[in-house]
Amino acid sequence: MAHLPVRLTPGSSADRIDGWDVDPDGRPVLKVRVRARPVDGEANAALILLLAKSLGVTRSSVSLARGGQSRLKMIEVEGLDDTELRTRLTDL
Template identity: 55%
Template sequence: MAAAEFFRTRPDGADLFVRLTPKAAMDRLEGVETSADGRSHLKARVRAVPENGAANAALEKLIAKALGVPQSTVSIVAGGTSRLKALRITGDPAALAGSIQALGRP
């Protein structure tokens, strides 16, 4: 599976697949990894703990800042209690695709 498949464009934006590690030393994105089942995910680390949605909120904020979009346009749509998450970002699909591809580069 190609690294570019860690996201998928939609008519109203894009879906981004992320592997989140909470309780990290710093908030950061670490490029794309492919898991044993062949799926690709953007690796993300946040300082927040996985309690009361704090890590999910920190992830939404980190992705919004990295893409230069309002935080209100980023939401977790799957995997709320899992390390593997799907985020939906609303906006121009072509512009988002370019920005998301840049996130995947180490």
């Protein structure tokens, strides 16, 4: 199972992955924007759908491990290891 740190920006003009950045503690995070607003879990659901589609895995393979109410989130992807996950993200 791969783990993916994400910094989510809801309410964007488009759903997109903006690439890698660092969080305030200096750890790498993937910057992602979604159109959905942070209401009733809509932004989290849009994030999961976008990542599943971008990584070429099923929606049920992608889950939110931490950060449901935060902009910084930890995503788990079943069926991929960390190396394969980063390779697929690099190919985007």
